[in-house]
Amino acid sequence: MDLFQAVSGYVTRMVTAGDSSVGTGGLSSGSSLPSSVSAKMKILLLDRETVPIVSTAVTQSALLNHEVYLIDRLDNAGREKMRHLRCYCFVRPSAEAIQQLVEELRDPRYGEYNLFFSNVVKKSSMERLAEADDHEVVKRVQEYFADFVVINPDLFSLDFSIRGRMGSAKNSNSPITHVWGASPDAWNADALQRSTEGVLAALLALKKKPLIRYARSSLLAKKLATEVRYRIAQEEQQLFDFRPVDTPPILLIVDRREDPITPLLTQWTYQAMVHQMFGIHNGRVDLQADGDGNGDGDNSNNNNSSSDPASGLRETVLSQDQDPFFKRNMFLNFGDLGSNVKEYVEQFQARHKNNENLESISDMKRFVEEYPEFRKLSGNVSKHVHLISELSRRVNDENLLEVSECEQSIVCNDNHAADLKTIQKLIQSPTVSSAHKVGLVALYALRYEKQPQSGTTVAMLVELLTAAGGVPSWQADLVAKLLAYEHSLQHRSGGGAGGDDGAGGGGGIAEIFESSGIFGGGAKALRGLKGVDNVYTMHSPLLETTLHSLVKGRLREQQYPFVDGGGATRDKPQDIIVFAIGGTTYEEAKAVAGLNASTPGVRIVLGGTTVHNATSFWDEIDSAVSSWPEPPPNTTAGRLRKELGRRWKEGGRKHDRRKQAPGTRAQLTRADPLDGHVSPQRLATMLRLTRRTTRAATETNGCGWGRSQTAAAVSTSAAMPQLPRSWILARRRQDAARPVLLSAAAVWRRPGSLTRSLSDNSSPSRRENIYTVPNMLTVARLAAAPFVGYCILHDMPGTALGLLAAAGVSDLLDGWIARRWQLRTVVGSIIDPMADKVLMTVLAVSLAAEGGLPLWLAALILGRDAGLAIAAVYYRWVSLPPPKTLARYWDFSLPSAEVRPTTISKYNTFLQLALMATTTAAPVAASAGLDLATGLTAMQYVVAGTTVWSGLSYVYSKDAVKILSQDRTGSKSK
Known part of the structure; x- marks a missing residue:
C-alpha cells in the first residue's frame, strides 16, 4: 500500500494517454516516444486542488520525459491559444472546476483535450461538458482516483485550509476552511462531502473494499462511516468490485478530539520539527515562515540567516522521493540527526577533495560525467545544513529544551507541585514564545483537571499569561476553548455512549494519560549535535496504542464498533487505513511507519483532513469552538470560564477602587454588587450627591478643599496665575461631575437597562449589540x-x-x-x-x-x-x-x-x-x-x-x- 506509487502511476497513465507506446513504469523512466502522435507537445492543466496532488507525487523533469512542456492552472484566463498542443486536464469534479471546463470547451485554446477527474463525476456534469463541446475537441474522459495529497508513502491529507488568527493557512489551496458546523456534533456540509470523497478515492487508489470501524464517542466519525458505507454499497458498487480476500481490510475512522495532547507537544524528529517550526506545505518549507505562530516578537532581534537572500534558501523542498538523506533521517530525533548530517558533510568534503585533483584527461572526463550528481549532492548538503542550523537556533532562542522537558513531565509523569512551579517560571520567561506558554497551561489544564481546586489554579495561570507572560487575551482564552473542544465528545460530557468499560465510561482526558505506552520508556539523551542533550521523548500518541490493539485483534467494539450493515470480523487485519477527522500529526505518522517496519505482514496507511502543527491546531480550535454554544457549566471549560469571569470582575472592582479618591466621589461611583442594574432609589441618591458636589464646587473658596486639593489642580493654578484658584478648583469639580450626570440621566430614561460602572470613563465610546x-x-x-x-x-x-x-x-x-x-x-x-x-x-x-x-x-x-x-x-x-x-x-x-x-x-x-x-x-x-x-x-x-x-x-x-x-x-x- 504505497500511496506514492498509486498517484504517480495515475499521473503516468494520464500524460501518456493516446501515445503509441505507454510505459508500464513510473514517471521516472526516461523512455522516448518517437511516434508522430507522441511528438505533439502537451500541456497539463490543473485546478487549485489538483496542483498539490500532482506536485507532491511527481517532478516537472519527470513530466518533461513525456513531452509535457507546459503546466498551467485552468482558472488562468491569460493563457494563449496554442492549437498545436494537446491538453491533458486533471481536475476535481467540483462545481467550480466543471464550470471552468465548460467555459474552456466553448472557446478551446488547444488542439485536443483529454479530461481526467480525481473522483467520480456526476452524470449531470458530463451532460454539461458534452453540450459545451461544440468544437468536438474532447478525445478522452476518464476518472483517476488521486483525490488526496500524498505526503509519505503511508501518509496522505485532504489539505483542509484551517484559517485563524495565528495564521496557519498561508499556502493552502483547499476551499474547505473548517470541519465542524454550528455544534460539536455537526459536520460542515462541504467538509463532510470532501472527506467522504477523499476516503473513497484513497480506498479506490489502494484497491481496498474494507470493513469500517469508527470511534463510538464521536458522532462525526459515525456520520462519516455511514456515508462511506452507503457510497460503497449503493452508488459505487461496481467500482469496489475487487477480488475478495481472506482477511478483509479495515477502515478505522477516529476523531482528533480523542487526543488533543499530541499536536500541542514540541517535536524532536526531523520532519515533525520542520513542520512545527516553519510548516511544510505540499513538500515546500518557507524558512521565513513561523510555524509556531510566534507573532509576539519575542525573538525579533535574533540573527536569522534564512532571511539572507544570498543564502538562496528562503524556500526549500523536502521530498523523500527525491532526497535520500531526508528519507533516511525523517523519523530520527534531533541528536541522531546532528550526527548523520556531520557524516553527510564529511562525505561531501571527501568527494569535493577528489574532484580537485584533475591530473589527466580521464580524470576530467570522470568529473564532467559526475558533475550533475556532484552538484545535486552539494545543493542537498547545503539545504540540510542550513535547515538544521535554523532548527538549532530556534531551539536555543526559544528555550525549547526546558519547555519540552516540562511538557513531557506533564503528560508522562504525575508531579503536580513541580509541574505547576515550572509552568509559572516559564510563563514569566521572556525567551519562551506566547504559543508555548499557552500550550503549557493548556496541557496542565488537561492533565490535572480532576485535581482539587483545578479550576482556580488554571484560572490563576490564565491570568498570569496576560499579566506577566505578555500573552494577548484572545490567545489566553484558547485554554478554555481547548477544554471545551476536548469535552465536546459524548463521553467527555458524561454521555456514557460506551458503557462502563467503553469509551463512554466518563473517564475523560485521564484515559489518554493512563493508556499503555504513556508512562513507559525513559529519557533519551540526544547526542551528536553540540548543545542538544537531555531532551525527553517519552510521549506516545493515543493512535499508536489503538493500532497496537487493532493489529493484535484486541480493539474493543465498545470503543470502536463496526458500522451498521457493514459486516464484522474478529480476524487480525493485515491492511489498515486510518482516517483522522480534525487532522493528524507527524508524530502519529512516525508511529505508523514504525508499526509498518516492526510488524511483518501488516500494512497501515494514515490519512486526515490536514496535518497539524501546534499553530494550525490552535487555529482549528479557535474557529471551531467560537461557532459552538457555550460549554455547560458542569464541565471543566464551563467552570473555567465562570472562574475567569469572577476573577476579572473582582480585578475590575479593585482597579476602580484604586482609581477613586476617598470621600463623596467614591460613593458616587460604587456599582451595585449583584447585577449592574441601577435602582431608582440608588439613582436618586446619586443625583442628590452629584448636585451637592457641584454646588460645593461652585461655592468653595481658595482654602475650601484643604488637604484634598490635588496636584493636578495645583499645577493648573500655577500655569494660569491670572485666574482665581477657587474658580479653577470649582471648574474641575464640575468637569468631574458631568459624566456622572450624563450617565445618571441616561439610566433614568431607561431604568431597566444594564449599565456599566459610572466610574469607568476610560472607554471613549459605549459598545452596542450588533448581532440583531x-x-x-x-x-x-x-x-x-x-x-x-x-x-x-x-x-x-x-x-x-x-x-x-x-x-x-x-x-x-x-x-x-x-x-x-x-x-x-x-x-x-x-x-x-x-x-x-x-x-x-x-x-x-x-x-x-x-x-x-x-x-x-x-x-x-x-x-x-x-x-x-x-x-x-x-x-x-x-x-x-x-x-x-x-x-x-x-x-x-x-x-x-x-x-x-x-x-x-x-x-x-x-x-x-x-x-x-x-x-x-x-x-x-x-x-x-x-x-x-x-x-x-x-x-x-x-x-x-x-x-x-x-x-x-x-x-x-x-x-x-x-x-x-x-x-x-x-x-x-x-
Whole structure:
C-alpha cells in the first residue's frame, strides 16, 4: 500500500494517454516516444486542488520525459491559444472546476483535450461538458482516483485550509476552511462531502473494499462511516468490485478530539520539527515562515540567516522521493540527526577533495560525467545544513529544551507541585514564545483537571499569561476553548455512549494519560549535535496504542464498533487505513511507519483532513469552538470560564477602587454588587450627591478643599496665575461631575437597562449589540448581491428577479423589526444603506455589461455612490474617539457617527431599484410580447435627475450625518 506509487502511476497513465507506446513504469523512466502522435507537445492543466496532488507525487523533469512542456492552472484566463498542443486536464469534479471546463470547451485554446477527474463525476456534469463541446475537441474522459495529497508513502491529507488568527493557512489551496458546523456534533456540509470523497478515492487508489470501524464517542466519525458505507454499497458498487480476500481490510475512522495532547507537544524528529517550526506545505518549507505562530516578537532581534537572500534558501523542498538523506533521517530525533548530517558533510568534503585533483584527461572526463550528481549532492548538503542550523537556533532562542522537558513531565509523569512551579517560571520567561506558554497551561489544564481546586489554579495561570507572560487575551482564552473542544465528545460530557468499560465510561482526558505506552520508556539523551542533550521523548500518541490493539485483534467494539450493515470480523487485519477527522500529526505518522517496519505482514496507511502543527491546531480550535454554544457549566471549560469571569470582575472592582479618591466621589461611583442594574432609589441618591458636589464646587473658596486639593489642580493654578484658584478648583469639580450626570440621566430614561460602572470613563465610546435580527437580514441582503449579478451575466433573468424580490422583502422586514422591537443600531444605520448601494452597484455593472443600461447612467450612479463611500470613510475616522487605531476603526460595536438618509435619497433608491428590476425583467417581458423600451428610457432620465439631487442633499443637509460623542451627544456635523 504505497500511496506514492498509486498517484504517480495515475499521473503516468494520464500524460501518456493516446501515445503509441505507454510505459508500464513510473514517471521516472526516461523512455522516448518517437511516434508522430507522441511528438505533439502537451500541456497539463490543473485546478487549485489538483496542483498539490500532482506536485507532491511527481517532478516537472519527470513530466518533461513525456513531452509535457507546459503546466498551467485552468482558472488562468491569460493563457494563449496554442492549437498545436494537446491538453491533458486533471481536475476535481467540483462545481467550480466543471464550470471552468465548460467555459474552456466553448472557446478551446488547444488542439485536443483529454479530461481526467480525481473522483467520480456526476452524470449531470458530463451532460454539461458534452453540450459545451461544440468544437468536438474532447478525445478522452476518464476518472483517476488521486483525490488526496500524498505526503509519505503511508501518509496522505485532504489539505483542509484551517484559517485563524495565528495564521496557519498561508499556502493552502483547499476551499474547505473548517470541519465542524454550528455544534460539536455537526459536520460542515462541504467538509463532510470532501472527506467522504477523499476516503473513497484513497480506498479506490489502494484497491481496498474494507470493513469500517469508527470511534463510538464521536458522532462525526459515525456520520462519516455511514456515508462511506452507503457510497460503497449503493452508488459505487461496481467500482469496489475487487477480488475478495481472506482477511478483509479495515477502515478505522477516529476523531482528533480523542487526543488533543499530541499536536500541542514540541517535536524532536526531523520532519515533525520542520513542520512545527516553519510548516511544510505540499513538500515546500518557507524558512521565513513561523510555524509556531510566534507573532509576539519575542525573538525579533535574533540573527536569522534564512532571511539572507544570498543564502538562496528562503524556500526549500523536502521530498523523500527525491532526497535520500531526508528519507533516511525523517523519523530520527534531533541528536541522531546532528550526527548523520556531520557524516553527510564529511562525505561531501571527501568527494569535493577528489574532484580537485584533475591530473589527466580521464580524470576530467570522470568529473564532467559526475558533475550533475556532484552538484545535486552539494545543493542537498547545503539545504540540510542550513535547515538544521535554523532548527538549532530556534531551539536555543526559544528555550525549547526546558519547555519540552516540562511538557513531557506533564503528560508522562504525575508531579503536580513541580509541574505547576515550572509552568509559572516559564510563563514569566521572556525567551519562551506566547504559543508555548499557552500550550503549557493548556496541557496542565488537561492533565490535572480532576485535581482539587483545578479550576482556580488554571484560572490563576490564565491570568498570569496576560499579566506577566505578555500573552494577548484572545490567545489566553484558547485554554478554555481547548477544554471545551476536548469535552465536546459524548463521553467527555458524561454521555456514557460506551458503557462502563467503553469509551463512554466518563473517564475523560485521564484515559489518554493512563493508556499503555504513556508512562513507559525513559529519557533519551540526544547526542551528536553540540548543545542538544537531555531532551525527553517519552510521549506516545493515543493512535499508536489503538493500532497496537487493532493489529493484535484486541480493539474493543465498545470503543470502536463496526458500522451498521457493514459486516464484522474478529480476524487480525493485515491492511489498515486510518482516517483522522480534525487532522493528524507527524508524530502519529512516525508511529505508523514504525508499526509498518516492526510488524511483518501488516500494512497501515494514515490519512486526515490536514496535518497539524501546534499553530494550525490552535487555529482549528479557535474557529471551531467560537461557532459552538457555550460549554455547560458542569464541565471543566464551563467552570473555567465562570472562574475567569469572577476573577476579572473582582480585578475590575479593585482597579476602580484604586482609581477613586476617598470621600463623596467614591460613593458616587460604587456599582451595585449583584447585577449592574441601577435602582431608582440608588439613582436618586446619586443625583442628590452629584448636585451637592457641584454646588460645593461652585461655592468653595481658595482654602475650601484643604488637604484634598490635588496636584493636578495645583499645577493648573500655577500655569494660569491670572485666574482665581477657587474658580479653577470649582471648574474641575464640575468637569468631574458631568459624566456622572450624563450617565445618571441616561439610566433614568431607561431604568431597566444594564449599565456599566459610572466610574469607568476610560472607554471613549459605549459598545452596542450588533448581532440583531435586522442586521442579520441586512448582511444576508449584502451576501445575495453577487448572486444577482451572476444570474444577470449568465442569462438567468427569472432567478435574478426572484433574488431582487427577496432582497426587497428583507429590506422592508428589517426596518419593521427594528422599529417594532427597538432593535435600531448605529451599525444598522450604516450597513442598511450600504447593502442597498452594493446591490445597486452590482446591478448597474452587470446590466451595463449586458447592454441593458446606458453606460453614462451607470457611471453617474456609481460615481455618486463612490463619493458617498469616501465621505463615510472620512467621517468614521474623524469622529472616532481617541485613541484612533485601525482595530478600533473596524470595531463597529464602537459607534462614532450616524448616517441618516435624506428624504430624496430614499425616493432615489426606490426609483433606482425599480429601474434595475424593470431592466432585468425586460427580456422576460419581451418574450411575452411586451415592449418596455419607451418606459425604460423615461425612467432612466428620471433616475438620473434624482441621483444628482440626492447626492447634493448629503452635501447641504445639516441632519444627514450625526457625529456621536460621549461628552456632546447632541452635536451634529455636516
